[in-house]
Amino acid sequence: MDYSAINRDVLEALENDHSLKLVRNGTGDKEVLRGVCPKCDKKTLWIKVNKPITLRCDREKECRYQERVRDRYPDLFENFSKRFPSTDEDPKATARAYLSIQRGFPAADIEEWFEQGFYKLPDGSWAETVRFFLFGGGKDYWERIVDKQHVKKAGKKARFKTGTSYAGKHWAPPGQKIKPMEKVFIVEGIFHCIAMHLKGYKAVCAFSCSNLPRELIKENKGQDIIWHLAYDDEPGARKHVAKYYKELKEQNETVEVAQTGSSKDWDDLYREGRLNDETIEECIWRGRVFVAETPKRKAYALYGWKPFGKAIIEHNDKLHSAKFSLEAFNEASEGEAYKWGFSWDAFNQATKVVQISNCVPKFQYTEIDRLTGERRYFFTIQKSGTSRSYLGAFTPNSLNDPRAFGLALLSHTDGGSFEGGAGDLKILKSRWLDGEVNRVTTLPHMGFDEDSRTYIFPGFGYREGKLIKANEHGFLQLGDTAIKTTLEGMPVHHSEEFDSRWWPDFAKVFHLNGIAALAYFTASLFARQIKEKHQAFHFLEITGEPDAGKSTLIRFIWKLLGRDNYEGVDLLSTSTSSYGRQLGKVSNLPVVVIESDRETNGGTGGRPAKSFEWDIFKKVTDLDGVVDSRGVKTNDNKTHDRIFRGTLVISQNATVQASEAMLSRIVHLHCTTAHKRPENRPLADRLKREPVEKLAGYLHQVLTHENEWLTRFFNAFDSHRETLTADGSITQGRVIDFHAQLMAAVEALQIILPDFDAGLLNQVQEHLVERARDRQRRLNNDHPIIEQFWDTYHFINDELMYIDDEQGKRHVNTDRLNHSIDPALIAINLNEYMELCRKRGQELVPMAELKQRLSTSQRYPFEGYKRVRSKREPNTRPWCWVFRRTGGSGR
Secondary structure, eight states: OOOHHHHHHHHHHHHHOTTTOOEEESOGGGOEEEEOOTTTOSSOEEEESSSOOEEEESOTTTTOOEEEHHHHSGGGGSOHHHHSOOOSSOTTHHHHHIIIIISOOOGGGGGGGEEEEEEEOTTSOEEEEEEEEOSTTTTOEEEEEOOHHHHHHHTSSEEEOTTOOOTTOOBOOTTOOOOTTOEEEEESSHHHHHHHHHTTOEEEEOSSTTOOOHHHHHHTTTSOOEEEEOOOSSHHHHHHHHHHHHHHHHTTOEEEEOOOSSSOOHHHHHHTTOOSHHHHHHHHHHHHHHHOSSHHHHHHHHHHHSOOSEEEEEETTEEEEEEEOHHHHHHHHTTOOOOTTTOHHHHHHHEEEEEEESEEEEEEEEEEETTTOOEEEEEEEEETTOOOEEEEEEOGGGGTOHHHHHHHHHHHSSSOOBOOOHHHHHHHHHHHHSSOOOEEEEESSEEEETTTTEEEETTEEEETTEEEEOOTTSOEEETTEEEEEOOOSOOOOOOSOOOOTTHHHHHHHHHHHHHHHHHHHHHHTTHHHHHHHHSBOOEEEEEEOTTSOHHHHHHHHHHHTTOOSOOOBOGGGSOGGGHHHHHHSEEEEEEEEEOTTSOOSOOGGGOOSOOOOGGGGGGGGBTTOEEEEEEOSSSSOOEEEEEOEEEEEEEESSOOOOOHHHHTTEEEEEEOSTTOOGGGHHHHHHHHHOOHHHHTHHHHHHHTTHHHHHHHHHHHHHHHHHHHHHOTTOOOHHHHHHHHHHHHHHHHHHHHOTTOOHHHHHHHHHHHHHHHHHHHHHHHSOOHHHHHHHHHHHHHHTOEEEEEETTEEEEEEOOSSOOOSSTTEEEEOHHHHHHHHHHTTOOOOOHHHHHHHGGGOTTTTEEEEEEOOOSSSTTOOOEEEEEESTTSOOO
16 A cells, blocks of 8 residues: 555645754655754754654754654544545555554554454444454454544444453464463553564563463463563553562463563554664563562662662662672672572672662652742652552752751651661662653643643643643643643633534523623633734723623633633722732633722712722733733842733723723623513523533634634734724724724634624624724713813803893803913813812812823813913912813813
């Protein structure tokens, strides 16, 4: 079969992988792609062009980077049934391609060993399988499902024919014969067995770590076969291996244990070209250390593998210090050289073993805080006499001193101790920290990380549209880098199942504003990508009458993003210094601020004594907008600027009162009860009851369609900006750009919700155009505080006085506040204004707020703050705020 098509796809993926910077070098069979190693960042990366299977770094001792292209580009290897469909002429085509490409086996050498089978999936479709016939006269079989999407549907990778029992049995490569005194490796899987066979080793498959092929062992009893227990090297299998080793020893069979020392299986080593005699010998010595019955026996096995003067031995969840004296050994052995199996007595006399700890700490990874650079070293700790495992974070100082290390163990465990000396700790540190160390970068926020272009949540993440699940330590492994969030207290439920049956009810209940709000929350998941191109992303304001449903709307959308029973944060109940912390917790997620319009006490004239100053946030619409700064623990004046990486949603009853600069950054949605219908009440109740477990798949749906959503958004944005620009009533640039962003986000919803029809889409877009017009009208008018000021001014100043004198009867304007002798100007002394407001029972605006906003007056443009000659008190020159009557609608 010709597999050149997939090789072409692999080469195309490699050459489009710009991070590797690959270029072609050489000709013919020696042609390679060379580029930059993703691990050591040196120009030492290469891969063969005619066999693009594994990326390798030339720095084998310093870097040792290797990565299979099937692991780097898994999508290319997931659709064998479509890429290589079986036909009547070639019924094994799919199975053969899977074995050759995915497993790396020369299919021609094992052509007669397998068949292509089919397995019926729960949804009634059929999955192609690779099938191997077993015992029972060819009636029993084991099969592996080929395609990943079929594995997901089936809920398992492989299966036996129903009714098959493999207890005590095995599978062996057809034609394999076992002769006396030969080595036979007992492995778990058929693919492991095939890998061993292809490299020239006799092997049989036991199917599971809980099965020993006793029938085969019985058939060959007394033949001096050397049985090698080569099961997977993981905790569950090791318990069975120890039991089988003892069982075979009791039967006087020759038995060894072979362990890979990692999560890699024998077929992994085969594909990496490392399944050879040297590797096998190392695995056998590792097995000898594993089965040793005492600490000293373990030291004996270890010395045979790697001679030492002093070593630390793990045995029964305890640490022992072993010290070997070559002088004492030579004396006890009378000068004979060390030889495994014959020098035990001499080694026993020459070696002293002392327990130094009642637990075994195993180094896992180091965490590095990206902001501060501080490191913490994480260990799993297994204490003897208990099945409980501990996880501890050690400081650098606790690894430098035996006493500090012992205290750290005691603080992280129930009674863990360390009585070793500095030399013992030095050996342990060398074991833990020499060579490549797993490094985990920690982030103080949750969501999108712009450096790794990865979405990071507790327990899971997404990168380039693909789901990444956290490992047992809670971090995401991204090739050779790892990352996690340290943010706590913000649980996010995760689901891969997306069900949009809520959408019709949602559209009816929450109508146009609800759809626009959903679009904004969805766009928030891509805020950084949008800001990188547009340099800014707007805020959303949701106001509404009581019972308009804005809280229900927000809570429902949060469930779609995996957060249950949550609406937002009340910044009025927190200190000003904590604003930055609240806004700094998330990236590419919204921060919803609620209830910031309420009155906190009676105040003068009934106004709130405390109101929220929205203008402090106006700069955080920008890319890398700074929320606040904080000091860093250094000897200089270095500070850390906290960047706002999220979006802002303001939800309250009354509209935001702020400067024109802030208002122009807000898209405002006002919820009313006008669209509410009695027949929609059951729909609303059903939406409220929907569990987060059922809705959270929306987040998965959005983040796995990142590229499609962004493409649709940016294409739509240009069109909607043109539409708004052409509307003569909208002139403010920010109003145009920011409303166009939300309109584009609404259109991009069709990527996520295919049932979002064009008619409803047009209604939402027309609604947002009207919201843009309304925002422009708001900006054309004075701030409500200024409007109130002028209304109060005219109420007091324009009071008419009835006069009856020699000139006749008439009403005359009292001009109680205007000092200006120039009829084109208005001059007001604020202290006098405040005094008359109190006397006339008018609502008072605090003078500080007036002074802050009077200069923005549009009804009467501000001229300046200066002394004027008063027409009411000719001999005085009071300080006044002066405005020009032209330029606005006077009275």
